Amino acid sequence: MSMRTLFLASAATIVAAPAIADVNIYTARQPELIQPVMDAFTESTGISVNLAYVEDGIVERLKAEGRRSPADLVMTVDIANLKQIVDADVVQPVDSDVLSAAIPTELRSDENLWFGLTTRARIVYASKERVADGEVTTYEDLASDKWEGRICTRSGLHNYNLALTSAMIAHHGEDYARDWAAGVRENLARKPEGNDRAQVKAIWAGECDISLGNTYYMGLMLGNEDQRAWADSVRIIFPTFENGGTHVNVSGAAMTKAAPNRDEALELMEFLVSPAAQAIYAELNNEYPVLEGAAVSELVAAWGSFEADTTDLSAIASERPNALRVMEEVNFDG
Secondary structure: OOOOHHHHHHHHHHHHOOOEEEEEEEOOHHHHHHHHHHHHHHHHHHEEEEEEEOOHHHHHHHHHHHHHOOOOOEEEEOOOOOOOHOOOEEEOOOOOHHHHHHHHHHHOOOOOEEEEEEEEEEEEEEEEEOOOOOOOEEHHHHHHHHHHHOOOOEEEEHHHHHHHHHHHHHHHHOHHHHHHHHHHOOOOOOOOOOOOHHHHHHHHOOOOOOEEEEEEEHHHHHHHOOOOOHHOOEEEEEOOOOOOEOOOOEEEEEOOOOOOHHHHHHHHHHHHOOHHHHHHHHHHOEEEOOOOOOOHHHHHHEEEEOOOOOOOHHHHHHEEEEHHHHHHHHOOOO
């Protein structure tokens, strides 16, 4: 049985198996979404990459495995998940001039414990028929009564919305964010439910006029024949904070404390921020490269350009407990 087969079978099976000149990754992203860029790395270096999809419980698995873990890297989405991994003390710092030069400071850990690889913007999907050009401006404006009964969103307790609320706290303070969250809640057309794509479907169905969502869902809907009509009914608008830019979140990677193949894992991390790999990785997921100047896919470019907010994501992550308290206090989900 090959090392790749062993790794994909189960962590328990491969604890005793050697991992020579391989990189083993626990990923919260579907492996098929990142396999092409891993194949490009293998072709370039001869180093194999073994992906194990762990939908839930990456932290618990790494803690249980301890120093025996076969995983070299963890790849996941959302700053909250990256912070959880760091807080669990299961990753190690990585000092790399290549990573530091390629990734903006706000998109990586101050302690070099996690590194952003791609970004996604938290934007507004707006009805092409019922929302005028220029009507959507700032995140703060979503609490304006002009949006009464016109907003759809997923749960306010979901990581994506908690990250946005955390950013609002970082910009304006907790009291302001509480009033803002209460204002947005009053403007909801329906109780929060479903995922980001379900909100676009609600716009298509005429239940609301705008929704919060991540940019890459547009690509997913356009690629799904059953959902293409939803996507065609909206346009993407990039709100900003009044004193900043458009809120972004990351997909990222961290090196485990165990990392049996540390040198190879570092080589992969540095490869992933190269111009060619950044273009492949971002296109696979309809996201934006972190490397300045790296190519953006034609589809993503068609959505328009924006100025990303430069608030440090570590600072935003530190506000997550406060954001959760705000959402619970205003009873956002009803």
